[in-house]
Amino acid sequence: MFFLLFAFLTFSSSVRIFQKLKREEDINQRYQHEKLNAELMLLRQQVNPHFLFNSLNNIHSLANRKSDLTSEAIMKLSSILRYMLSENPSSEIPVSREIAMIENYIDLQKLWMKNAIKVDLVVENVKENHYIEPFILNPLVENAFKYGALPGIESVISIHLRIIDDWLHVQISNPVLREKLSAAGSMGIGVNNVIRRLELCYPGNYKMENNRIGDMYQINLSMKLKSNELYSN
Incomplete structure (x- = not known):
C-alpha cells in the first residue's frame, strides 16, 4: 500500500513538474516569437524612411536646378509612397507588386539621372500566387543606383528576376562609380536591413552573395517563396 501511494505521489509530482516546465517553455517560445516579430517590424519600418530620405534628396537636387522634371518626380514619389502605405506591413505581398514598386523606383531614378542610365530589367515566370x-x-536596387549611377554619366544597371520551382533568383549588376563600395561595411543600412530580414523570414531558405569583378559589382540572391494556392489557377 505504501509503495502504491509513493508511486502515485512520485508520478503526480513528475506530472506537475513536467507541466510547469512545459508552461515555461511555451512562455519562452512566445517571448522569442514576439521578440523576433518586433525586430522584423522595426526593420520593415526602417525601409520607408531610408527610401524617402534618399528620394527627397534627389528631388531637392532637381529643384535646385529648377528642372521641369521636379513636378513629375514628386508625383512618381507620391505614387510609390501611396503604394507603401496601402500595404499591410505585417503580411507578405505578391512578387508582382514588389516588381511594380521596383519599376516605379527605376522611372524615378531616370528622371534625375537625365536618362543617362540604362536599366536592363528582365522578369521571368512570375505568377500571382508567389508571395x-x-x-x-x-x-x-537602390544600392545598385547609389554606386552605379551618377547624373550625366552613361552606365548600365542589369536587374534579372526569375522564379524556378518556387525559388526566386535575383541578379543585380552595376558598374562601380563610387569607390566606397569596396570598403568594409559599405553596403549600408538598406542592404544590411535586407540581410537581417532574410535571416528572420527565410531561415535556411535563402542564399545571398556579392562580388566585385573589376569595375563591376554583382549581387546574387536566391530565396524560397511562399505560394498562395487561391491564385494558382
Whole structure:
C-alpha cells in the first residue's frame, strides 16, 4: 500500500513538474516569437524612411536646378509612397507588386539621372500566387543606383528576376562609380536591413552573395517563396 501511494505521489509530482516546465517553455517560445516579430517590424519600418530620405534628396537636387522634371518626380514619389502605405506591413505581398514598386523606383531614378542610365530589367515566370516579404528587393536596387549611377554619366544597371520551382533568383549588376563600395561595411543600412530580414523570414531558405569583378559589382540572391494556392489557377 505504501509503495502504491509513493508511486502515485512520485508520478503526480513528475506530472506537475513536467507541466510547469512545459508552461515555461511555451512562455519562452512566445517571448522569442514576439521578440523576433518586433525586430522584423522595426526593420520593415526602417525601409520607408531610408527610401524617402534618399528620394527627397534627389528631388531637392532637381529643384535646385529648377528642372521641369521636379513636378513629375514628386508625383512618381507620391505614387510609390501611396503604394507603401496601402500595404499591410505585417503580411507578405505578391512578387508582382514588389516588381511594380521596383519599376516605379527605376522611372524615378531616370528622371534625375537625365536618362543617362540604362536599366536592363528582365522578369521571368512570375505568377500571382508567389508571395514575398514586402520591400525586401528594392534596397538592393537602390544600392545598385547609389554606386552605379551618377547624373550625366552613361552606365548600365542589369536587374534579372526569375522564379524556378518556387525559388526566386535575383541578379543585380552595376558598374562601380563610387569607390566606397569596396570598403568594409559599405553596403549600408538598406542592404544590411535586407540581410537581417532574410535571416528572420527565410531561415535556411535563402542564399545571398556579392562580388566585385573589376569595375563591376554583382549581387546574387536566391530565396524560397511562399505560394498562395487561391491564385494558382
